[in-house]
Amino acid sequence: MSRTKGEESKRKLLQVAEELFAKKGYQSTKISEIVANAGLTQAAFYLYFKSKEDIFQQMLEDFDQQLIYLSDVGKKAVELSPKDVKSYVTNMFIQLFTVLGKNPNLTKIALQHATDSDRIRKKIVEQIANNMSNNQRFGIVKEEIDTWIAAESIVAVTERLVNRYLLTREKTEEELGEQVAQMFLSGILNHLKSGD
Amino acid sequence: MSRTKGEESKRKLLQVAEELFAKKGYQSTKISEIVANAGLTQAAFYLYFKSKEDIFQQMLEDFDQQLIYLSDVGKKAVELSPKDVKSYVTNMFIQLFTVLGKNPNLTKIALQHATDSDRIRKKIVEQIANNMSNNQRFGIVKEEIDTWIAAESIVAVTERLVNRYLLTREKTEEELGEQVAQMFLSGILNHLKSGD
Amino acid sequence: MSRTKGEESKRKLLQVAEELFAKKGYQSTKISEIVANAGLTQAAFYLYFKSKEDIFQQMLEDFDQQLIYLSDVGKKAVELSPKDVKSYVTNMFIQLFTVLGKNPNLTKIALQHATDSDRIRKKIVEQIANNMSNNQRFGIVKEEIDTWIAAESIVAVTERLVNRYLLTREKTEEELGEQVAQMFLSGILNHLKSGD
Amino acid sequence: MSRTKGEESKRKLLQVAEELFAKKGYQSTKISEIVANAGLTQAAFYLYFKSKEDIFQQMLEDFDQQLIYLSDVGKKAVELSPKDVKSYVTNMFIQLFTVLGKNPNLTKIALQHATDSDRIRKKIVEQIANNMSNNQRFGIVKEEIDTWIAAESIVAVTERLVNRYLLTREKTEEELGEQVAQMFLSGILNHLKSGD
DNA sequence: TATGAATGAGGCTTCATTCAT
């Protein structure tokens, strides 16, 4: 291992904090718990972080990094045959689950924190809404759809299912991606002829 | 007004607490703030509630009451013509928004609280999932749908849209109900022939 | 006693804090000591003061009040016969000792505190320097005297002697006033004819 | 340079500490600041000093050294003509300012420190008071003067003016020496015939 | 029905100091 001892300690603190924040929320997580779980003393915490809020923000920065990969998700679906569109979109959902599911803790934390959740959620929602509006212009997405509502919905669903099924490993990204794609694409009900 | 002074004080505390819990979260809301906004002293708080957790639980009971009305939501869609099914389900979503939107604060609080959110969410999800499974048996809901995932999704979307659009009064229950019904029923994409 | 219990507690805390600040300095005085000496718990401290700095500032306000009385000290010595001038000035010094000596603790504290000492000292020095400049214009104070240096000196001496002899009750205001008047007025040495 | 690296480091630490102690006071100066300004680590500090108090004491020893030169200041003024006495004493004050002004930082620190200021101040005051008593026996210093009060006053004035005017380089030792000599020797007021 | 006054427990943070390398 080429990491120094100090880097290792900081890494450990970040990791433990992430778990605890996700499990109990920011406020309810005490620094004393974090350091106890990391096998350090409270003073050591302040070697690496200026404050409790600081470790939180450092975690968010990591998360923000990961969100960059979202920008490509579902970019354009034009020029694809209907069949391809579906598999394309399904794939897009799988990607979404994969990106957020890669760090379910951070997803949960980031979207819960009073001060930051709005900013972060907006960032994700915006990307999806914009992609969707694009595809709406090409006639792929229905005109009647309010893309912001749809984007909010997609994010809400993803967030929830990540917490509910990925964190617990009850389902895989693929399973969830397919189910969600199905719901949002073809709907839930049978035999509904277009136009009703 | 036939309410005694004591009842009035308790009511006021509950109301103020609800607003603050919704705005700032349970942990970040101080009893000192609640009583200050209610025009009382801290000691008075303890005339009506055993603890901070207690006032929270009393609020949840109120919420649980309201959730009873959910039990009928979307009970059975059999015997309806496809067209009716759609309007029926749309209506069902509007009801869902109405019930949860009637007390957006409580919705937010209840589904956020670390200890209780699971229980409450489960209660709601369960009802919806069961109704859905029923309708699945009658061939109304697609076989491929995992009704629990779908129910979780519906609740997540509703919860989010209530917070995002009802709390701010940017949209009405009807608008949201229709959009959501549309998304979940007919999907988002155009021209998808059944079977792909 | 018409004071409420709360007022009494606050008064006690102020009094104890004053003694400790004077004895050990601001930084070295711990809130735990203040409350221990006042027979209260640490939490009680915060019923009356927002912070350690706050109790300090409230003490300074009291002191500032007392300094108002200084403004008259040594205002004008014109129109007095030389003999009267001397007794007038002696009296002025006695007043100075009396005002500062009335609250020797506050004098010490105020003139020690890093952030405030300059401001407060300046306030006192300014008054004295101005009075002196006035009397210089009337030919009472020697032309060669730099009134700011003289004022600083007078304050320094007073401050020191208050700490050294009044706090310990080794000397009275009158004794000190006379000695100081003598030193500054006629000097220390014998037989120095004017002009040497 | 014949100094070893270790000696150099120690010297640097002493110098930085002196500046910081003078600027911010003993308590408010953190070891972390000292070493940061000296370009060393905290652990290095303890190679040269047993504790924070230790570096302080070592600084005081240096100061004590310098105070030896004070012993001659104003030793005897006998056998001098009145005119000579004045210039002699003036000179004496200049020396006092020079000795203390040579290390204004140390002067400030030493006379501020809770535990040591009494001891050090006493040492200086004592020398001056003794010299003065001597000169009083020879009829040079007025009988009415309480030499201890006078000595305390002289030290207080010197201390203050060093801080106020020498540290800031607003005045020179000579200017201050003359002004102070004037004040204490001939007084501040004009035309006061001896005996009033 | 309410308040004024107080408290215990615990949280976050700082800082002088140590020790293995």
Next chain:
DNA sequence: GATGAATGAAGCCTCATTCAT
């Protein structure tokens, strides 16, 4: 001769809770 990493002790402050009136 110096550093990186860590710690123990203590300080300030907050907050839910209690109790006498």
